[in-house]
Amino acid sequence: MLKKITSALFVSLLISFSNQSFSAGPPDHGETKxxxxxxxxxxxxxxxxxxxxxxxxYLSAAKKGSPSAPIRIANLYMRGVGDINKDYRKAKKFYEMxxxxxxxxxxxxxxSMYENGRGVVQNYEKAVEFYEQGANAGNMVSYAIxxxxxxxxxxxxxxxxxxxxxxxxxxKAGDSYSQRRLSYRYEHGVGIPKDLVQAYIWASLSVANSxxxxxxxxxxxxxxxxAKMLDSKTLIEAQNLALKYQEDMNK
Numbered sequence: 482m483l484k485k486i487t488s489a490l491f492v493s494l495l496i497s498f499s500n501q502s503f504s505a506g507p508p509d510h511g512e513t514k515x516x517x518x519x520x521x522x523x524x525x526x527x528x529x530x531x532x533x534x535x536x537x538x539y540l541s542a543a544k545k546g547s548p549s550a551p552i553r554i555a556n557l558y559m560r561g562v563g564d565i566n567k568d569y570r571k572a573k574k575f576y577e578m579x580x581x582x583x584x585x586x587x588x589x590x591x592x593s594m595y596e597n598g599r600g601v602v603q604n605y606e607k608a609v610e611f612y613e614q615g616a617n618a619g620n621m622v623s624y625a626i627x628x629x630x631x632x633x634x635x636x637x638x639x640x641x642x643x644x645x646x647x648x649x650x651x652x653k654a655g656d657s658y659s660q661r662r663l664s665y666r667y668e669h670g671v672g673i674p675k676d677l678v679q680a681y682i683w684a685s686l687s688v689a690n691s692x693x694x695x696x697x698x699x700x701x702x703x704x705x706x707x708a709k710m711l712d713s714k715t716l717i718e719a720q721n722l723a724l725k726y727q728e729d730m731n732k
Contacts, residue, residue: 511583512548516542519545519550520539520542523542530563532562536554536565539554547582548583549579551578551584551587552579555572559599569600573600576590585619585623586622589626592612595608621654621656621659622656624647625658628647628659631647632672640672642673644672645663645671646672652686661703664687664707667680667683680707681716681720681723682723684700684707685720686726686730687703688700688701689723
């Protein structure tokens with residue numbers, strides 16, 4: 482059951498758009514040979530700062546069913562770059578188009594727009610609807626967002642066990658942020674029994690899977706801090722388990 486929002490202040494649960502790379506994600510995911518060729522040409526124009534030219538080509542690919550091209554257009558309008566002015570309404574239109582073309586990440590972008598009131602009337606329940614749709618469609622980022630919602634008690638009744646369950650799901654899928662959050666939960670016994678070996682394992686995996694915007698230096702410090710809580714024999718066992726977990730995730 483959703484809880485009533487009593488404060489206009491809301492902590493953003495989605496990685497900010499400024500931390501998103503320009504590329505919408507695996508360029509060949511759901512793409513045809515034709516749309517990939519068009520996107521490559523559009524990317525070239527983008528690198529040459531011909532932003533309007535790049536949008537024209539991305540739009541051509543989008544109309545041919547490309548899942549990622551509409552996100553590229555939407556991100557340009559969200560950020561505003563060169564001679565392209567910020568236009569949240571246009572961004573919303575292309576995120577919706579991306580969903581129709583089969584890209585699940587746009588559920589999170591649309592949820593963030595409603596969460597923050599960009600180009601739409603701010604509405605937290607509508608934001609949650611999009612996050613839940615993304616999760617139901619199998620998007621791991623959506624699950625991680627919902628985990629934080631359950632942990633914070635902002636929308637749902639506070640449920641740390643449910644939050645941990647969702648973090649386990651996304652951590653096993655290889656998400657570095659979720660792995661770090663799961664490590665914290667194992668260390669402090671939040672929503673799951675305290676287990677320092679598991680805390681080390683997930684902190685180590687978070688380091689292994691970190692991207693530049695996930696603050697890998699912080700993740701390294703956390704891993705090394707937890708390592709000092711383990712005796713040498715237990716640490717070696719934890720390291721071997723972490724390696725096995727990583728190998729299993731890579732299969």
